[in-house]
Amino acid sequence: MSRCYDLRPYRLALHALTCGSAVSKSRTRRALIEEANTILKFILKAPPSSSSLKLYVRAIQSLRDYKPIGLPAITIRWPLLIALFDTAQIRRLVENNEFCWRMQAAVRIAEASGSHQKRFLGTPTKYRFFRSCLGILLALSLDSVWQLISSILFYLYPKYFSLNKTSDE
Amino acid sequence: MSSDFDVIIIGSGPAGVSAAFPLVEAGLRVLMVDGGERQASEAFSEPYLLKRQRDSEQTDWMLGAGLHSLRNMAASSPKLRIPAHAYVFKDFERLNKITSESIVSIGSIAQGGLSNVWGCGVACLSASQLAEFPFRCSEMTQSYAKIAERMGISGSINDDLSDYFGLDDWADEPIEIDSIQRIVLERYKKQRLKNVNWNFKLGRARVAALSKDRSGRKACNLSGNCLWGCSRHSLYSATQDLASLRRFPLFTYRAGCIVDELTQSGSLPGIKIASNNKKETIYASKVLVGAGTLATTRLAMRVLKISESLSVQSSPVAAFMLWIPSAMGKRPESAFALGQLAFTTNLLAQEVTPIPSVGSLFNCSSIPISEFTPYLPMNSRYGIDLLKILLRSCVVGNFYLPGRYTQIEAKLNSREELNLSGQFHEEVNNLMAKGKKQLCKAFRTLGAFMLPGSFNLAKPGADLHYGASLPMRLSPVLGETDANGSLFGMQNIHIIDGASLPSITEKPHTLTIMANADRIGQSIVQELQKSIHVEG
Numbered sequence: 001m002s003r004c005y006d007l008r009p010y011r012l013a014l015h016a017l018t019c020g021s022a023v024s025k026s027r028t029r030r031a032l033i034e035e036a037n038t039i040l041k042f043i044l045k046a047p048p049s050s051s052s053l054k055l056y057v058r059a060i061q062s063l064r065d066y067k068p069i070g071l072p073a074i075t076i077r078w079p080l081l082i083a084l085f086d087t088a089q090i091r092r093l094v095e096n097n098e099f100c101w102r103m104q105a106a107v108r109i110a111e112a113s114g115s116h117q118k119r120f121l122g123t124p125t126k127y128r129f130f131r132s133c134l135g136i137l138l139a140l141s142l143d144s145v146w147q148l149i150s151s152i153l154f155y156l157y158p159k160y161f162s163l164n165k166t167s168d169e
Numbered sequence: 170m171s172s173d174f175d176v177i178i179i180g181s182g183p184a185g186v187s188a189a190f191p192l193v194e195a196g197l198r199v200l201m202v203d204g205g206e207r208q209a210s211e212a213f214s215e216p217y218l219l220k221r222q223r224d225s226e227q228t229d230w231m232l233g234a235g236l237h238s239l240r241n242m243a244a245s246s247p248k249l250r251i252p253a254h255a256y257v258f259k260d261f262e263r264l265n266k267i268t269s270e271s272i273v274s275i276g277s278i279a280q281g282g283l284s285n286v287w288g289c290g291v292a293c294l295s296a297s298q299l300a301e302f303p304f305r306c307s308e309m310t311q312s313y314a315k316i317a318e319r320m321g322i323s324g325s326i327n328d329d330l331s332d333y334f335g336l337d338d339w340a341d342e343p344i345e346i347d348s349i350q351r352i353v354l355e356r357y358k359k360q361r362l363k364n365v366n367w368n369f370k371l372g373r374a375r376v377a378a379l380s381k382d383r384s385g386r387k388a389c390n391l392s393g394n395c396l397w398g399c400s401r402h403s404l405y406s407a408t409q410d411l412a413s414l415r416r417f418p419l420f421t422y423r424a425g426c427i428v429d430e431l432t433q434s435g436s437l438p439g440i441k442i443a444s445n446n447k448k449e450t451i452y453a454s455k456v457l458v459g460a461g462t463l464a465t466t467r468l469a470m471r472v473l474k475i476s477e478s479l480s481v482q483s484s485p486v487a488a489f490m491l492w493i494p495s496a497m498g499k500r501p502e503s504a505f506a507l508g509q510l511a512f513t514t515n516l517l518a519q520e521v522t523p524i525p526s527v528g529s530l531f532n533c534s535s536i537p538i539s540e541f542t543p544y545l546p547m548n549s550r551y552g553i554d555l556l557k558i559l560l561r562s563c564v565v566g567n568f569y570l571p572g573r574y575t576q577i578e579a580k581l582n583s584r585e586e587l588n589l590s591g592q593f594h595e596e597v598n599n600l601m602a603k604g605k606k607q608l609c610k611a612f613r614t615l616g617a618f619m620l621p622g623s624f625n626l627a628k629p630g631a632d633l634h635y636g637a638s639l640p641m642r643l644s645p646v647l648g649e650t651d652a653n654g655s656l657f658g659m660q661n662i663h664i665i666d667g668a669s670l671p672s673i674t675e676k677p678h679t680l681t682i683m684a685n686a687d688r689i690g691q692s693i694v695q696e697l698q699k700s701i702h703v704e705g
Contacts, residue, residue, distance in 0.1 A: 035412035043549050055228065060237050084260045103240050107549050108539040112232045114225035118539050121221055121501070122557045129498040139554035143547045 031068035032057045034076050039106045042082040049115040056109050060102070067101055069163050083146040090150060090161050099163045174200040174421070174453040175697055177440055179428050179468070184284025184459035184666040186410035187316060187683040189616050191690035193417040196291060197697060200453065201414070202442060204264065204278025205424025206256045208285070212398030216391075216503045217535040227421040230397070231537065245273050245631035247540050248286045257285045264427045265464040269589040270484075272577055273630035276461040278427065281408035283461065283633060289376040289395075289404050289507050290534035290677035291322055291530060293335035293684075301671040303643040303652040304688075312684035312691075314339050320405040320683070323380035323389075329365070330372030333513055333527075336680070343373045344380045344389045347504035347532045349564055354510060354614040368515040369611035374508035374529050377405035377680075383411035384407075393535035395506035404507070431472040431662060438661045454506040454700075457654075457695055459686065462635035464670055466579050469639055470648075473658050478580035479638050479648050481589070482556075482572030482673040485597050485605045486632040489566050489608070490541075491530070495616055496562035504532040514611070516603050526604055527675045528568040533560055546622060563620070568604055571598065572636060572673025575629045579638060593629055601626050634678055636667030654689045 036056035040048035060066065075081045084090075091100050111120045154161050177198040178185045185201060192199045213220060213230070221227060232238045233252025241250045248254055257674035259278040262268070277283045293313050299306045317339035325340035346354065357364060357371040364371065378395075379388045386409065387401035395404060404410060414420050423444070430441040433449060458465045466479060508529030515523035538556045545552040577591035605624045612619060642649045645657040654663040665686040667678060 002270070042555065045550065051228070055232070055236075059236055063236060063239055083548050083550060086550070088531045098609045101242070103549055104242060104539070104543050106519040107542050107553070108232065108238055108242070108537070109228075111537050111539045114227050116220055117227070120553065120557060121218070132561075134495045136555055137548075139551040139558075143551040143555075146548060146551075 012037050021131045025158050035071055038076050038079045041079040043106055043110050044119050052109055052113045059105055084150045087150045095162045172452040174198045176455045177453040178457045180459035181280050181411050183284050183679055183683045184406045184686040186407045187686040188457050188690035189414050190664045191694050193420045198419045200421045202423045202426040204427055206259055206279035212400040214400040217393035218501055218503050234296050245627050254286050266586040267463055268586050272589055272591045273628050274589050275633050276463050281406045284407040289378050291375050292676040293374050294681055298674050303641050304611045307690050309684050311395050312687040316683045320377050321379045321383045322374035322377055324373045326373050328372035329370040334375040341380045344505045346509050347502050349493050350509045353615050353617055358615040360614045364611050371512045374511035379403045389505055391503050393503045393506050396535055430470050434659045455661045457665045459665045460665040465666050466638040470581050478578040481577040481579050481635050482637040483575040483630045484572045484632045484634045485567045485570045485574050485593055487601055487626045491617040492620055493562050493617045494624045499561050501534050506532055514607050516600050518648045525675050530564045533565045565653050569675045571675045591629055594620040636670045636673045639664050639668045640671045641669050653692050
């Protein structure tokens with residue numbers, strides 16, 4: 001027995017180790033879940049709820065073309081690195097239209113989720129004036145840092161910033 | 170040929186119900202038909218912010234079971250993404266056979282039409298604006314008063330916009346203002362002279378929302394649910410009037426009927442409807458068309474067999490965001506989410522006379538953050554961090570120009586579909602840039618700063634204020650109507666919605682459509698009673 005074909009009489013099917021041991025053999029679905037986890041984790045700054053993940057996958061399956069967008073493996077390991085792609089400059093690239101749609105959809109899904117409302121509403125208490133100013137300053141500064149890194153990397157390695165969809169399984 | 174009804178009214182929106190009241194009150198037999206779409210679920214009563222904090226199932230009403238919000242992500246207005254309002258816009262273009270290129274074309278086949286989702290802005294046209302109408306100004310004044318009394322208007326206060334809105338005699342006191350907009354208003358009172366010299370006036374918005382209980386409807390309780398559906402029915406919707414009309418014994422309402430064609434047999438006009446897969450023709454002494462400007466235009470063009478294009482007007486509109494630093498650190502506040510403050514400016518352009526423009530300011534605590542993130546030049550992660558803090562001290566504004574600055578061409582194609590195409594007048598960008606500059610300057614003196622990049626011009630047609638495609642004229646020609654909205658070239662077919670207005674001004678025009686429909690309704694009563702008397 002040296003080939004996948006040899007296992008057929010025994011009704012056994014091989015699938016790649018990266019697909020895991022889930023009953024679903026769909027590599028595409030698994031990749032979509034990974035994509036959902038990465039993008040939602042980036043937005044939420046916390047692990048997303050399973051319902052948000054399912055909703056994202058359902059949205060891509062029913063409204064788009066089912067395929068994962070092909071996020072670089074490094075972003076799947078460190079979702080914060082999505083910040084390199086989610087800048088005004090990179091979003092303007094025509095080939096990244098789909099990425100833009102998915103980011104916007106993910107923000108809507110995250111905000112609509114009953115588990116992550118604090119991320120969007122904040123605490124119902126009063127924010128002090130200086131705390132508010134600090135919060136705004138911090139958000140703008142962090143964004144500027146990532147914009148700067150993204151611009152430099154885009155200048156050096158433009159081809160890595162084009163997020164094309166991966167082929168179907 | 171005899172008719173079962175004296176009058177058939179197409180559409181149950183603000184125009185349809187306003188024309189119906191004088192007819193049924195005079196004892197005429199009235200049939201009203203519409204597409205009949207209705208809201209599937211009741212609006213929630215809990216305040217928006219509380220519901221957001223507590224409801225673990227909020228995905229259902231924020232995104233919708235069928236992912237309605239995501240399906241409509243590219244739509245021009247947040248209203249089009251609210252799942253609870255999906256029924257309002259459903260199937261309008263398909264069933265009315267309307268196609269569009271480069272412009273937004275929106276209408277409704279629902280009970281009550283677009284009034285289910287409107288911004289409730291109301292205003293009377295001034296005497297100089299009414300001079301364009303082919304009848305005496307006083308006729309409209311009576312109808313304005315009658316309609317305002319019926320629908321319930323708030324915002325009456327002696328301020329710089331009293332004359333501009335012109336309806337304080339019939340309006341109740343304003344709904345409580347939120348703390349952010351109060352800061353702006355108080356500063357305006359101190360800086361008033363400087364702003365008035367710059368042609369900028371600020372005051373309370375006049376809205377068709379209740380500040381006092383009225384005939385079964387409850388006053389606004391500042392729940393912030395305006396955008397999501399008001400369970401107290403504080404906001405006016407024509408469905409409330411439809412319920413009143415259905416109590417009249419001679420009033421018949423048929424839902425689920427899409428009128429495909431107007432017809433005429435001798436002097437009797439009729440409608441061809443498709444209902445439950447059955448085609449039917451119904452005749453009456455009069456047919457009043459209030460299907461919404463776009464659908465009405467198609468019906469009129471078909472019956473008149475107009476092959477040339479007709480022009481439709483629509484107000485160019487821009488949205489912007491103001492930041493009020495002195496409101497920083499405030500806790501989120503549940504507030505009335507439609508226009509609280511309004512402003513007017515006059516823009517000087519190539520034309521000799523200044524161009525009037527108007528806008529409103531809105532509390533944004535009940536608008537999801539995801540409505541703003543696409544416009545931020547930041548990444549989503551830090552954009553959310555920023556907006557979460559910043560929105561507590563921001564208000565959203567809109568800014569309208571007169572409808573003549575959008576040039577929409579409506580033309581029937583070989584499949585009898587109405588094709589809409591168009592663009593803004595070439596001067597719009599210039600006017601909007603001037604408006605932006607003027608607003609920045611005026612609001613800066615009030616301690617409010619327009620956020621960079623937040624002033625965005627919406628696509629042509631996005632304001633939904635379509636009209637003037639079959640304008641009323643003293644001596645109408647083909648494609649126009651007379652003072653009673655009677656379609657030139659046809660007998661007893663009257664246009665009662667925005668299509669028959671002579672022009673679209675910068676002001677909200679729903680109240681004017683309703684007053685005009687009421688006026689036409691009254692004149693039809695006189696006409697029919699006279700003919701019955703002669704026959705008798």
